[in-house]
Amino acid sequence: MNDRKENKAKSRRDFLQSTARYTLAISIGGIGGLVASKSKTGDYLWQIDPFVCTQCGRCADECVLTPSAVKCFHAFDLCGYCDLCGGYFKPGVMDLNTGGENQLCPTAAIKRNFVEDPFFEYTIDEDLCIGCGKCVKGCSSFGNGSLHLQINQDLCVNCNQCAIARMCPSDAITRVPASNPYKVKGDFIKSNT
Amino acid sequence: MRDREKQIFALRTAYISGIFSMIVCLVILLNYRQLITTDPLESKLLKTMVERLQEDTSNEELKEEIRQLDLMTRNAYFTDQWQIRSGAFLFIGGIVIMVIALRIYYSLKAKIVQPQSNIASLDLELLISRKWILYTVAIIFGLALLASYLSIDHLSKTYALTEVQEKNAEIPVQQIIPKDALENPAVNGDDESQNVELEVENEATQKDVTAQVNTPEDGEDIIAESAEKPIASSPKAITANDLKNNFPSFRGPFGLGIAYQSNIPTTWDGTSGENIKWKVKIPLPGFNSPVIWDKKVFVTGADRTNESIYCYDLENGKLVWEYKVTGIERPSGKPIKPTEDTGFAAPTVTTDGEFVFAIFATGDLVCVDIQGNRKWSKNVGIPDNHYGHSSSLLLWKNKVFIQFDTNEAGKILALDATTGNQVWETTRTSKISWASPILANVANQYELILSSSPEVAAYNPESGKELWKLNCLSGEVGPSPGFNDGIVFAANEYAKLIAIKPGNPPEVLWESNEYLPEVASPVAINGLLFIATSYGVAACFDASKGELLWEYEADQGFYASPVIADGKVFFMDMDGKMHIFSIDRVKKVVGTPELGEKVVSTPAFAQGKIMLRGYDHLYCIGK
Amino acid sequence: MNRQFFKIVSIFSGLLISVITFAQQRFPRPDFESDYKSPSILVPEPRHGWMEYMDVFILFIVLSLATWFVLKKRSRKGVLYLSLFTLIYFGFYRNGCICSIGAIQNVTLALVDPMYAISLTALAFFMLPLLFALFAGRVFCGGACPLGAIQDLIIIKPIELPIGIRKALGVIPYLYLGLSILFAATKTDFIICRYDPFVGIFRMDASFNMLVLGGSFLIIGMFVGRPYCRFLCPYGVLLNWTSSVSKKHLTITPSECIDCKLCERSCPMDAINKPVTEPVSRKKDINRFVLSVIIIPILMLAGGYIVSKSHVYLSKVNRTVSLAELLITHPELKADPDHIDIQTFLASGKTMDSLVQEATVIREQFRIGGWILGAFFGLSFGIMFSKKTIYRNRTDYEPDKGNCVSCGRCMDFCPVGKEDFETLMKLKS
Incomplete structure (x- = not known):
């Protein structure tokens, strides 16, 4: 019983973490894309x-x-x-x-x-x-x-x-x-x- | 046991390398401090020694000393840098060895520690964390609040306030500082009829005036009155005689360097005060020359932030008024960086007895009336001039002429004296110059003549049309042209001295390169031409043939232009010593009175007095 | 009326064609009679552009290797040698510039000002470590950051800092990040680069103050693990966020933790979470947590208000603003010939009005930026606080995913899976 509860909490945490991870990945990519497309690039x-x-x-x-x-x-x-x-x-x-x-x-x-x-x-x-x-x-x-x-x-x-x-x-x-x-x-x- | 030995060895190595690094570090720091506090490249001693040498050029010993010190400072600079750099490498090396040794020492020493059995309460840990986070955040926000209450927004508060004050102050009165009771200020109200009267009067008394004025010699021609007809629209048409009775612009009437005055003193002494009627300090610096009209003397002064016109009483030297130039909108452009020996107020003012016109190195042009009230002001463009704009103004027939030869382009412009609006503008093919315009009466026709590199050119003052030009000068032209008896004289150092007969095409009468002026302008009268060089030679030439008649060597060079007055020619050298000669084909020194102050401004003559401007003071010399 | 100094020595010899761009040449170039040829002007070439891309490539390789050493190979030695390479290449050879930490400012400025040209290298340096952190933790800090490397290599005898000090100082990086973004966005200054304590050491050349700062960081760093990384580094904040949700992360033990407590003191960064088996009063905790979360929006508003209030103070850092204010409050300085900034401004012919106008615009930017910055502070401080209201039970020793820099020291301390340990266990059984 207790074990199941623990497991449930763990999978919920995992889910939250991966959601956050992909949100962050998308936003980092978004910033990069925005910068690369919007402003001039070059050396x-x-x-x-x-x-x-x-x-x-x-x-x-x-x-x-x-x-x-x-x-x-x-x-x-x-x-x-x-x-x-x-x-x-x-x-x-x-x-x-x-x-x-x-x-x-x-x-x-x-x-x-x-x-x-x-x-x-x-x-x-x-x-x-x-x-x-x-x-x-x-x-x-x-x-x-x-x-x-x-x-x-x-x-x-x-x-x-x-x-x-x-x-x-x-x-x-x-x-x-x-x-x-x-x-x-x-x-x-x-x-x- | 072997580990123990290693451990001791590592510790000793660490100690030695640590102490070594510390010593190196200390030495570097000392060296660094020395390099910063006594920057060898900015050696003050060297600077003062060079200054001393410039005063005492023949001191070979000093020269040798300077050279050695110079070499020493440069050596010091580069070896110091080398020392710091190599010291840094030694230091880093020492530190690396110490770190490695210490790491070895500690890794050998490391024991497996007994794990702590009692784990601190997590609850307590969290509590402490929360507390400290809260404290820090409170401190940060507190500091931010403190900063916000302690800082004043000067942009919106202070600036807005001063702006309003300044504008308020400007609207009702034009910042006049009256030092003396002013005469009836309503004079310029009733103009037309009075002017006509004046005009008539002038015409009538013209002969008397010319008789009265002791022209140097009778051969001197009188500028024909026929050339000028009073223009109805102008508030007051002045005549050539009005000008000649006064000293209305740089180098006198028409800028020719001839003062039609008499009873001029030839002896004075600045130190004993002999014949010095008064002396005042001019608040702001300026190398412009005084101008006299009736009982009033006008000069200007300016520095980077202030520009002022001063009016002094000729009789007693009291400051009648000061007009501070404000509120002129300047276009953005090239930086205004006049050199120290040109300054912000090199151009001389001009006046017609009713209005005074002044221009500054900033291109600010102001017209004030004789009581110091602003009539109009504008910026004619910031002159792109590497020494600073220095060409003086000239006024004739209600037009102000500005020779505006800058690094960008050469041009001459005429502004309406009453309104400040441009009447005409002529673009010239000349390069930058520092000379001032003159008006010459050539065959009963006034011509505005300018000297510059490479050309001497004449313009019609009415229309601005170019009448003739001659390419004859080169370099950086400072001397203005001279004119007498139908001949134009122009000169510049490292170029030549040339006599030109105006006409289209102009005719070169003669050329010479014996003595050439750098700053002072040529002046001619009665078939004689006078030149003053910056290395201290005053020379007299035959004006029609170019033959050198006499020469005279002063101890100091001449920057002030020579002026002819009362049958004599006055050369003012840079030490303030006036060299007075009779106008003669042979050298006759009348006197060499001294002022006791350095002078580069051209003297002004009127009502039996000479106005001299030294670096700081204005002097009135009279019997 | 003009002056002496220059004398014309060049004599006009014939007609000269003036150089096209310089119609106003004062002294025309002479026609030489001898066959003198003037030398041409030498312009030394800059470093090749492709080398910049090489830097990106090397960064990528170093990051991948670090990941491999930390996650697969579990080798502290590997990470150590990698950081030595990083120190030599990115530090001493590339002079600590380009670096990911400073790249924050380039990205900010590029986002705010489309006219600002950002180099792709800077963008890659900004993004790569963050992406790696999302999937493998802060391997950048452990292996690829020259600032981290120099601090890591000089750790001699780290002491454990009291928790209170750690938490209090841990607030500073958020402040630093926020301010550096504000200053970069208003084109005021790149403070991260300017106050980088180690770049002077990499270049072996710095101003006296910066050398002292760098030196003191190193001396402190012998006893406090990585002081810059923990209590200043603004990029560390971003890495902390991304690393907290990373997919994989360094683990102390390869398999089961046996709670031997050997690793407890191994971390110089104090980033190991100890097991917690306390009885939890869940309800009280959750109430506290909910309360602290509710407070966050209020904190954000308060922060925005306070920081925007201090915009006047902050904007004084900007040169245009400070010059304008100096001229307003001390107009007498206009006469000071040695004040370079004022003299240059006066000589430029620009009017006071336009300067004040410019400064006012910048100050307004600071006001708006102050609101955003304050809200950010409020948010991050609120999250930091609420994180400390709740805890989970843990049975194992685990690295703190946000704070761990993946240096790998703890792995060496774990006996699990080590050869001699296995034999010992076997003997025991």
């Missing part, structure tokens, strides 16, 4: 829009990596090859030479090479670059803006929520399709939005 990476960037300097500090995955990129096609480069020299510099007192870059990551009178080529040593954007500010304020910040996708760990994007005051960091992972100046045309 995305984080990238900086150099036309929106205001070079606040947070990229150097906020990235989860040290040094930051943000590096300075140089669009040579846009460079004026100036002798007095606003991205290379501190403001108010007297002698145009590579002395430590003249360089804007805190880690001396920009190399200045003589091309021909009066032109100089500027290249970035990525190992030294910390992504502080000081040179970018100088170049876009006083020059062509050929120096610009980009996230080096080789270094970026593609966090679920980019720590720099969260702190970016101008919302310049957005997700871009993995098929087109850079917004390098020159290739990439300023959007009017």
Whole structure:
């Protein structure tokens, strides 16, 4: 008698459990299906829009990596090859030479090479670059803006929520399709939005 | 026994690796702290040393010191990072060994424990569970309630409140701050008839005025009155003579750099106070130049959040009124980021004695009447300008001209002075520039002449039609054009100095690149052209041939434009030292009085006085 | 009227064709007389896309293996080695990102905002462990979660926590889950990822505070089994639900429990239910249970009301809202040149009105979200409470299906079916 009662309770419990199980399975599947059908899917990476960037300097500090995955990129096609480069020299510099007192870059990551009178080529040593954007500010304020910040996708760990994007005051960091992972100046045309 | 030995060994290993990891961890933490507190890349010492060097450029020793410190800081930064990284590996290694050793130790030590015979009462267990769940939930909800009562919704409460207050304050009075009793405010009520009278009066006294005004030399041509016929619709048509009696805009009447004034002092001293009639501090910063009409001096000041027009009494320096610009709807656009040495208030105001017009780096344009009441205001578009908008306004025949050359496009526009509505707008082929427009009387016809990169161009001020243009300049053009005796002068550093005879096509009379100005505009009179460079050379050329007549080297560079007044030419250098020369083919220094404050604004001259604006103060100089 | 700094050194040499996208280039690119060729800009390629799918595949394999080890093979060693692999691959190699726990937020955001593009990898990472839990229990926690693995491997001498503390702390994951969903749905922040204590250790790089947090979790974890999993993990809540109704689950004993009590202290997670043979006053219990169930809707309403009340406070986490409020309460900061956020806002030309408008919209979202969140809290707390009003009689030692993470430790302790045990039994008989 008691046994039968127990058995009955057990089968009732089993029934309830399996009902709950299949309801949950259907709802998980439903959520998955809804998400997959309703929103866009695809692989995305984080990238900086150099036309929106205001070079606040947070990229150097906020990235989860040290040094930051943000590096300075140089669009040579846009460079004026100036002798007095606003991205290379501190403001108010007297002698145009590579002395430590003249360089804007805190880690001396920009190399200045003589091309021909009066032109100089500027290249970035990525190992030294910390992504502080000081040179970018100088170049876009006083020059062509050929120096610009980009996230080096080789270094970026593609966090679920980019720590720099969260702190970016101008919302310049957005997700871009993995098929087109850079917004390098020159290739990439300023959007009017 | 073997197990016991193993156990002891495991325990010792755990101890050693644990202590090792702790030491490594401590070192890392110290290192980390140091890296954060004294960020080597932001070394303050280095910064101050560089600043010192910029003042004392020849100090080779200091230079060497900076270089060494720079290298040291960079080394420190990268080695610190390397240390932290390798320290972290050591630490993790130590921890892994410790964990493994401890696990071995405990697994060897583990004994089969005697099962506890008395099982705690389940009822009691459930009771405790319920109690604690209840406590926690109560705490959570309690905290949420506390948070909701402690936080104020500033968005809907505070903001809405201040908004209402601001709007209320704005409707009845336009935020005038009267500092002095104002003269009868009803003056602009009765206009038409009075204006006609005034006009007649002006016509009648015109000859007297010209006779009275001590023009530098008699050869100087008088701008023909025939060009202007008073327009009936305008509230008050001003004549060229009204302008010449005053100093109504940047670089004086028509922006030509010539003040038709006399009895101008040539000696003063800012430190002893000699000939300084008064001196006041202007509340907001600005590099615009003073403008004088009758007994009133107008300047503006602005920072990121405030924009003000100030009216001072020429006689005693009292602030007559201040108009604070508010309530202008700005379009969203490029960020407004003027550099420090341009600022938000670089453009100079213009006035016709009845209304004052001011523009700021934000593109805010305001018209206030002479008592400081707002007539109209608008935003002409946020100038996309990497230094900051600096082109000054010019007013003529009830039109305000704005040279609006930005990174987006070059254009010139004319607004109706009474309403602020656009009269015409002409798109230019020029790049961005910082120069101001001038009005030149070319063969009894006024031409609005602008200099910019790459062109110097002239427009009909009535219609905005382009009359002629010449591609001759390059770079970032700051100097405005000069004009005298039918010749237009334009110049820019790293480009050239050029004399143009207006016409279609324009004719190049001569070119030179001996001394080129960067900021200061050329000024010419009596066949002589004066140039002031940013590296401190004042030069005089023969205006018709381009031959260098004399040169003079000052200790400081010139940003303020030279102005001709009372038969002399006044060069103000950046240290506040005025270099006064007679208008002559040979160099004759009249005096070099000093103000004692840095100056980049162009001086204004009227009623026997000079108005000078230093970085902070406004000075009135008079005998 | 303008300024000095820049001097034009480039001389216009002939006509230059301006670059199409840059009509406004200030200094045109020079025509080089020498045969100088400018280098091209280097853009390092990101990690290959197919490797993301590889991660999904590996997750699937690890989950299947864990199921096999737990249910069929009954091997603690297998689970241990699997978790070591997980720690190395998903933890140290993949830097703890992508992970199922964080994927909650991606799914939430994708449900709320159709413009948000979710990667299929994230979706798969969200769904796979839950589906496995429905049929085999929390095998994900035991074998495939890098956060679980690092904590499991450092358990040295776990102590048994008092029941009260366990229950009180056990409320936190619900709170964490609710808040993380609210913050993700309002596009405020991904707090799960931001406050992940172990991701800094996986990357060997983190801010000082996060390193300290991670370190303290590990130190506590030596003596308290899996503190993050039990008292914080928001995904654990979902796994708890699904696992409670799982079809199959890890069992301590392969056949009949002999009540030897050997396994009693074996679980570091305190997830073994002891046999109960107390006389039950059924009626009293059922009354209490019914009463607590009736209270649930009231709790939900109260929760919704209270949490929606605190929406003002919660929404201050949002950057737009906090910036707007900062500007309203401290307008003098507008003159502070070092305040990057304010200066950037001022320079953007955006009006204060539009900022406040934006912030108000977000705050309204928080208000509505607060109701839903509060109701969820009320519901889950109510269920948690009512579960503790009733109990079933049990004759065997059984794992608690919701809380057990399938690490398999208890299986090692059970003598049933072990070789030496069999011989011992035989000898006895």
